[in-house]
Structures are given as structure tokens and as C-alpha cells.
Amino acid sequence: MLTDLWMSYSASFxxxxxxxVVHFFGLCQLKYGGLAFKMFPLSKIAEVFALYKASGAIKGRILVNFEA
Incomplete structure (x- = not known):
């Protein structure tokens, strides 16, 4: 799940x-430090939604790893 629009409208969606992107993230050959605020496994999705409820808690994009 990506919050915001990030390449989600490209012609070859x-x-x-x-x-x-998925391949190189999986090999840990892409560094996402500047691309995302935090990364969570799907098992922690409740924490992601809790951040949205806390005013000012989110400082950028959040990546959710559906395979972790």
C-alpha cells in the first residue's frame, strides 16, 4: 500500500x-530512506492507522510490506 500518488498512474501500471522496483527492493539493492518516512510489515497495519489519527505524526510516505 502506498499513500499518496507515486507512479500509480504510469502507462504500464x-x-x-x-x-x-519490487525485484530490487527484495534484493535490498534499493535504498528507500529518502523515499519513505517509515516501513511496516502488514502485521503492524493497526500502528499505521494509529499514526494517521495522531495529528502531525506522519512526516512522509509510509510503505507497508505485504510479504513480511
Whole structure:
């Protein structure tokens, strides 16, 4: 789940661009430090929604790892 719009409207949505991103994230060859505020496994999704309820708690994009 990506909050905000981030390449979600490209012509090849879920195409080669996304496959490459997923592949290299999986190999830990992409650093997302500047791209995301925090990353959570799906098992912690309640914490993600709690952040949205806390005023000013979110400082950027949140990545949710659905395979963790």
C-alpha cells in the first residue's frame, strides 16, 4: 500500500517498472530512506492507522510490506 500518488498512474501500471522496483527492493539493492518516512510489515497495519489519527505524526510516505 502506498499513500499518496507515486507512479500509480504510469502507462504500464503494474508493468515492468513496478516489477523492477519490487525485484530490487527484495534484493535490498534499493535504498528507500529518502523515499519513505517509515516501513511496516502488514502485521503492524493497526500502528499505521494509529499514526494517521495522531495529528502531525506522519512526516512522509509510509510503505507497508505485504510479504513480511
Amino acid at each position: 503494474l508493468g515492468k517498472d513496478w516489477e523492477l
